[in-house]
Amino acid sequence: MAGKTVSLFIQCLVDTMFPQVGEAMVAVFDRLGVPLAYPAGQTCCGQPAWNSGYRREAAAAARHFIEVFEGAEVIVCPSGSCVHMVRHHYPELFEDDPAMAAKARAVAANTFEFTQYLVDVLGVTDTESRFSGSVTYHDSCHLSRGLGIAMQPRTLLGNVRGLKLIEMRDSDTCCGFGGTFSVNYPEISTAMVDEKIENILATGADGVVGCDISCLMNIEGRLTRRGEKVKVLHIAEILAGLRGGDQ
Amino acid sequence: MKTSSPSTYREAAVAGIDSAQLQKSLQGLQNRFGKGAMELWAGMADQEMRDRVKESRMKTFEHLDIVLAELAKNVRARGGQVHFAVTAQDAVNYTLAVAKKNEVKRVVKGKSMTSMEVDIDPALEQEGIEVVETDLGEYIIQLAGDRPSHIIAPCIHLNRNQIGRLFTDKLGIDFTEDPPTLTMAARKALREKLLTADMGLTGCNLACAETGMISLVSNEGNIRMATTMPRVVVALMGMERVVATMAEHRETLQLLTRGAALQKLSTYVSFLGGPASKDDPDGPREFHLVIIDNGRSRILADPEFREVLACIRCGACLNICPVYGKIGGHAYNSPYCGPIGAVVTPLLDGINKHADLCKGETLCGACKDICPVKNDLPRMLSALRHKLAYGSDRWNTRQHNPAEARAFRVWRLLVTRPFLYRTLIGLGRIVQRPFIGKEGTIRKMAGIAAGWTAGRDLPPVARRTFHQLWKEKYAGNRPTAPTIETPEEK
Numbered sequence: 001m002a003g004k005t006v007s008l009f010i011q012c013l014v015d016t017m018f019p020q021v022g023e024a025m026v027a028v029f030d031r032l033g034v035p036l037a038y039p040a041g042q043t044c045c046g047q048p049a050w051n052s053g054y055r056r057e058a059a060a061a062a063r064h065f066i067e068v069f070e071g072a073e074v075i076v077c078p079s080g081s082c083v084h085m086v087r088h089h090y091p092e093l094f095e096d097d098p099a100m101a102a103k104a105r106a107v108a109a110n111t112f113e114f115t116q117y118l119v120d121v122l123g124v125t126d127t128e129s130r131f132s133g134s135v136t137y138h139d140s141c142h143l144s145r146g147l148g149i150a151m152q153p154r155t156l157l158g159n160v161r162g163l164k165l166i167e168m169r170d171s172d173t174c175c176g177f178g179g180t181f182s183v184n185y186p187e188i189s190t191a192m193v194d195e196k197i198e199n200i201l202a203t204g205a206d207g208v209v210g211c212d213i214s215c216l217m218n219i220e221g222r223l224t225r226r227g228e229k230v231k232v233l234h235i236a237e238i239l240a241g242l243r244g245g246d247q
Numbered sequence: 248m249k250t251s252s253p254s255t256y257r258e259a260a261v262a263g264i265d266s267a268q269l270q271k272s273l274q275g276l277q278n279r280f281g282k283g284a285m286e287l288w289a290g291m292a293d294q295e296m297r298d299r300v301k302e303s304r305m306k307t308f309e310h311l312d313i314v315l316a317e318l319a320k321n322v323r324a325r326g327g328q329v330h331f332a333v334t335a336q337d338a339v340n341y342t343l344a345v346a347k348k349n350e351v352k353r354v355v356k357g358k359s360m361t362s363m364e365v366d367i368d369p370a371l372e373q374e375g376i377e378v379v380e381t382d383l384g385e386y387i388i389q390l391a392g393d394r395p396s397h398i399i400a401p402c403i404h405l406n407r408n409q410i411g412r413l414f415t416d417k418l419g420i421d422f423t424e425d426p427p428t429l430t431m432a433a434r435k436a437l438r439e440k441l442l443t444a445d446m447g448l449t450g451c452n453l454a455c456a457e458t459g460m461i462s463l464v465s466n467e468g469n470i471r472m473a474t475t476m477p478r479v480v481v482a483l484m485g486m487e488r489v490v491a492t493m494a495e496h497r498e499t500l501q502l503l504t505r506g507a508a509l510q511k512l513s514t515y516v517s518f519l520g521g522p523a524s525k526d527d528p529d530g531p532r533e534f535h536l537v538i539i540d541n542g543r544s545r546i547l548a549d550p551e552f553r554e555v556l557a558c559i560r561c562g563a564c565l566n567i568c569p570v571y572g573k574i575g576g577h578a579y580n581s582p583y584c585g586p587i588g589a590v591v592t593p594l595l596d597g598i599n600k601h602a603d604l605c606k607g608e609t610l611c612g613a614c615k616d617i618c619p620v621k622n623d624l625p626r627m628l629s630a631l632r633h634k635l636a637y638g639s640d641r642w643n644t645r646q647h648n649p650a651e652a653r654a655f656r657v658w659r660l661l662v663t664r665p666f667l668y669r670t671l672i673g674l675g676r677i678v679q680r681p682f683i684g685k686e687g688t689i690r691k692m693a694g695i696a697a698g699w700t701a702g703r704d705l706p707p708v709a710r711r712t713f714h715q716l717w718k719e720k721y722a723g724n725r726p727t728a729p730t731i732e733t734p735e736e737k
Contacts, residue, residue: 008717015713016672017706022713026721038717043662049655051610053632057659064663141611174569178609183698185257185607190702191264191573192609221703224688 003122005035007072009086009111011079011213012044014234018213024240025078025114028127031240041068047085050093051179059093063100066090066107074121075111078236080143080212083113088146113143114236115211119152126159127239133206134164135233138196138219139172140212153211153235160238166203173199177218193222200230207231209238256603259578266575269404273572276403281566283509284617300502301620303495304557308547314456314491315538321459325521327534331486335365335541342448342481343370345535349479351376351445357463357470358382359450360398360560361483361539363582364595367448378448379440381469383433390417396576396584398562399507404575437469447473447531449519451484452503452560454536455496460520461488461536462496464504464513471517480531482519486538487547487556499559502619506561542595549641551630555590557620562587564614564624570607579604586614586624590631598634598644605631669714676708683707 006029010022029036046061065086069075077083087108094100118124137154144150150172157165176182176192196219200208210216213234220232263269288297307314319329332338346354354376356362368378380389384401388394391413395401402410407424415422420432449470454461461482463470474480490496504510523530546552565571565585576584581592581601589608593601610625618624635647636655646652661668682689688704691697699705711719 010713016675016708019709019711019713019716023716023720026717036721038714038722040714040718041665043665043668046662049658051629051632052606052651052655053629053634053636054652054655055633055636057655060659061662141609141613145612145616174609174611174613176569176609178611181607181609183695185260186698186701187257187261187264188570188573188607189609192569193703195569195573217706218703221688221699221705224686224704225690225702 003034004073005037006074006076006117007069008036008038009042009045009069009075009077009082010038011077011082013213013217014078017217018234021078021213021234021236024234024236025076027240028118028129028236031127032122032124034122037072039068039072045082045085047082047089048179050085050089055093058089062086062090062093062104066100066103069107069111070103072110074117075107076114076117077111078114078211078213078234080113080140080147080149081214083111083116084142084146086111113147113149113211115152115156116147116149119155125155127156129160129163129239129241131160131163131238131241133162134166134204135207135209135238136166136168136200136203136205137171138168138175138200138208138210138215140210140215141172141174143211144172149211153209156235156239157209163238164205166205168199168203168205168208170195170199175215175218177215179214182218189218190222193218197222197226197228201228205230207233209233209235211235256578256580256607259580260574260607263404263575263578264573266404268406269575270573272403272406273575276397276400277566277572280509280563281617284506284563284566287505287509288617288619296498297502297619297621300495300498301557301622303490304499304559304620305554307489307491307495308487308553308556311486311489311547314489315486317491318454318456318459318489319536319538321456322520322534322536323459325459326524327459327521327536329536329538332365332537332539332541335539338365338483338537338539338541339367339370341535341537342367342483343374345479345481345533346371346376346446347374349445349533351479353377353379353440353444354446354448355441355444355473355477356380356382356385357447357449357465357473358385358401359448359483360582361450361485362448363395364485365483365539365541367483379437379444381437381441381467381473382465383430383467383469386433386437387413390414394577395582397565398560398584398587399565400562404577441469441472441476444473444477445479447475447477447480449474449480449482451482451488451536453496453499454484454489455491455493456489457492458496458518458520460518462500463517463519464500464507464515465517466508466510466514468515471515474517474519474531475529478531479533479535480519481535481537483537483539486540486543503559503561506559506563506617506619545642546594552590552594552627554622555587555594555624555627558587558591558618558622559620560587561619563617563619567613567617568608569611569613570609586628587622590624590627593631594642598631598639598642599647602635602647605635669712672708672712676710679707 046058050058090104175196176189182189380386387402396404411424451461504513571585579588589604614624634644638646692700
């Protein structure tokens, strides 16, 4: 499968703490024969500043992002909330600057979340992946509510050989991450992730899968602190077959 | 606005989280009403109704002065009296004057958040006037000397055992946990008050300019009694409660009762528009409508926040918010709690004063989906944070956290300079070493990050970032990325 060259937009948390997720994405695209590029100047999309109200700083990050990515044929990112930032908030940030706003809109329209790109753009619903075990799926907020992406990951997971998907209760309820919220209001954040964890555990699944590493980092951080054995996986890792349930 | 509790948002939130009983109540509430409303919206035959009502609300705001003048004219034509109150104090003064002129000794209230906003009860009580809430939930709260914790279900934080003990203590009945028995005890006590009250004091769910009538919804019939038995009735109305036409009123009311209690129509809808007359002998001798601004004009004038006035106070956003679902209503320290309270309280009562309400949510967006008029509360929370980040003259707001502002200025330097950014990641990898535990995670950190590690582990910076792995493992034999050549990357 040739076609457009995908410029990888690797979320800062994936880059620094979960590089295996980026590698998994590369593996999936390589298997599909999708040409890849990695614009080396990329840093952070600006979401932390935006969420905290620091719009000038967010705009600076956005400007940098647009400069780095504006020549890209298509931009794909393994994070729903970062794509939501680019798609929905970049154009808002430059409302008073028509030239930048036009560039922001162009980049926004050209930026896709990983599973969205696979299913909706490439039409790939089966990545011919294997996984041995059962997983449950967490709908992250900006992915499901903000971008309307809920069926794409489920479709992909449904076609993974050996994988059993068990839906959890309230899969689309927020995990309590919320960016700086998680450090400013740790008690509330922890209470929320505890409820998420109860719902995960109730499925009896071996692992929990999602498309946003920030939510997954929150869930995993609490799971390991509580001493739970449930594995936490980004969907790219499953599709790449890099980590398995009991492999 | 009354803000009686000195505890901060975080402290009160922890108290709510630690109450097993509150957690159970909130879970029950959200499972029934939050999910119920989402199902109701999804299954509604007329999928355009919510957008239509929102549009009509926003259209009304474009000429609110004219619509309110029409309302006042039509109420006056029926013999009612209308007062425009600029401030809460103004509304209180007017109501007190009406009470004094009529030698009122006892006031019976219909459930009203606006009456709490202007803080009318203490003012009446200071004049020796007895004030009795007649909504069962509000009555329980009043007997307990407590504060409501939900817009529609004010005593959701109390269970039947607590209410049983309260009634034994305050009403002198034998202890029981049986809800019907408790309700009958309250009914008996309230009937006596309702039959002997001199003044009824209510809020206003909607006011219709075309008919000059206000409407009040209830499921207990208390509002009907409170507005027909006493000699005098005063209705307190936020100035944004108005709809222009009866047709708009009908649809807005349908959304209100659905959002609030999943009802196609509440058990009672009372229409009030003036005193009793020859043609309509039931009703009070005097009817007063107090139309309150109290900060609403400032919201109306700001396009960023005007949308919040479209709220119909159904409380549905409380029934789905995962933060409210953990902390309960008291933490918001305002008559308006939950997501709507988090937006409207700072706007009415001070953004700095209520900074925690602006910042204490995850912006998950559930409130926007459930809102009958699709108010974008997350967008407005984000806009409030923007005011806090830099300060705002328009909103008399000062920069909330200068240290945080400095941190983000440094962050800006890093994310716009890839070389610096990469250098810092490398530095982080070294600095983190002493903090990494046996399991390979960071279990305890200082400063701001302590909030994370208090209850969660943190993964360390990886040995190789993806940026490095790409260069080492993947970059060969691939098309070069069309990228800017920043000086650092050359």
